[in-house]
Amino acid sequence: MTGVADIVSACLLLLGALSCLLGAIGLVRLPSMLSRLQAATKPQTLGLFLILAGTAMRVPTDSAVTLLLVALFQVITAPVISQLVGRSAYRSGAVRPEVLVVDELAERGRRAPEPPPQ
């Protein structure tokens, strides 16, 4: 039994690490602020979940429950940060238009001037 749990746990940890690695590679390889933001925040979310799941199998139940909180706060906070950074990047002109197939937000900007930020 312990053997199976160890193997599953090890697989989860490795998959989680792989997911984080892919995010890091994306951070280097992707061309624009917005696409890098996707690589920087999202594969880590899945990677973190997998690593937490793998860890939870190896620690006492008490500590495993606390790991649930880590996952919960990741889910709650990651979108907020990602959205704030993405929006600021767009508004400050850090998004190069040539990496976008379509930019309907810019089209809107041409139709009507952007209202001042609240």
Added chain:
Amino acid sequence: MSDSPNGRPNGRPARAGWRDRLPRIGWLTLVWVLLWGTFTVQTVVGGVLVALVVTLLFPMPPATDPIPVRPLRVLGLVVFLAYDLVASTLGVSWQILRYGPRARGTILEVPLYSSSDRVATVLASAVTLSPGTAVLHFAPDQGVWYAYSLGPRDEAGVERARRQALDMQRRVLAAFGTPEEQARAAAGEGER
């Protein structure tokens, strides 16, 4: 126990009533118990006390737009988000490995079918949690929102991303939307 104490003449009570605070007290207690990691009488009672103090010290504005919550649909949304997290991570990984510096993205205008701030918050969080997509801007006045999507390289890809964004909005509305908003989403009002 009256459910809405000291209501103002023509409006809502200045502070949320007891019943409105109950979900927050429950939630804060749960977080407290999880932080301690042990489910005992002490941690639960301590959690309730801390939650009472926190909700007293930091009152939330009263909810002005009661939204329907459908527990089964919410569960369905959570399951879909978990699936989407895995599927989209694979998609983003493919973009990273296959295209890398030549990866392209798109910014889409999507019709917004709800005027509720809370629906917009859930929608933005759901879309942004999913790898490869993020919400850039909400324009409730114009009834649209703008989503960034990593991946589309041509018109067909853009349309796929648009359908995905609309699909996510339908799922969020299925969980939290009013029947009227769901009807607008189902009718595909204002879609390109």
